Structure formats: C-alpha cells, structure tokens
Amino acid sequence: MKYTNQRVAILDFLKDNFNHPTVEEIFETVKQKLPRITKATVYKNLKILVANGLIKEVNIKGVSRFEAKMEPHHHIICTSCGKILDFKSKELIDYALKMIENQTEIIIDSAETTFFGRCEICE
C-alpha cells in the first residue's frame, strides 16, 4: 500500500481521535487539509486502510465508524449522548471465546462486545 497524502491525513486524524468517527466526520476534517478530496475518496481510502490492517472498522447500531486502536477491545455506548468509550478486558474476551467454543462447533477467532448504558455526565 502506498502512503498517499490522503491516507496519511486520514491516519493522522484517526490516531489523535478516540471518538470512533464516522466517514462524514473524517471527511469534514480531512477536507480542511485537502480541500479537493471527496467523501467517496475518503471512504475508498478508509476501506484500503482497513484491508491493510492499519485501522479498524466498527459497526455500531448500523453505522460504520473507524478507529486506529488495533488491540481487541469492547465498546461502551452511552444511550443518552451517544459517546463511545473503549473498554479493554482480555478476561472478557477469553471468557466469551471459551463459552462459545464449549457450546458450538464454531472456532472463534475474536470477540468484541458492545455495552449500552449512561455515562457519568448523563447519569
């Protein structure tokens, strides 16, 4: 994969942004640096970065979001303000994998769970 200006701009933005931005939000920011970029190009580059293992796509409530944090982790979503927090727990992943493998014939490679609740501000 070539590190084009567009891809570097997208990567730089995602490395400093932990809010799991949507294509729209990434486009709005990258556009300030690269005014001629289109949303379709941003989307295409995001897919290439995902395919190359540099970023991760997470589908939350049917919306594609992107992040540069590659270690497996869970997400906690505030149902009131929509904030998405990362939650790292290897124990939770190990437990989920073991449970599914004990109850099915499927070999599971990874598990990521989404939790819903209210954050400390909304509570």
Ligand SMILES: [Zn+2]
């Ligand atoms: Zn909240």
Ligand SMILES: [Zn+2]
């Ligand atoms: Zn995350």
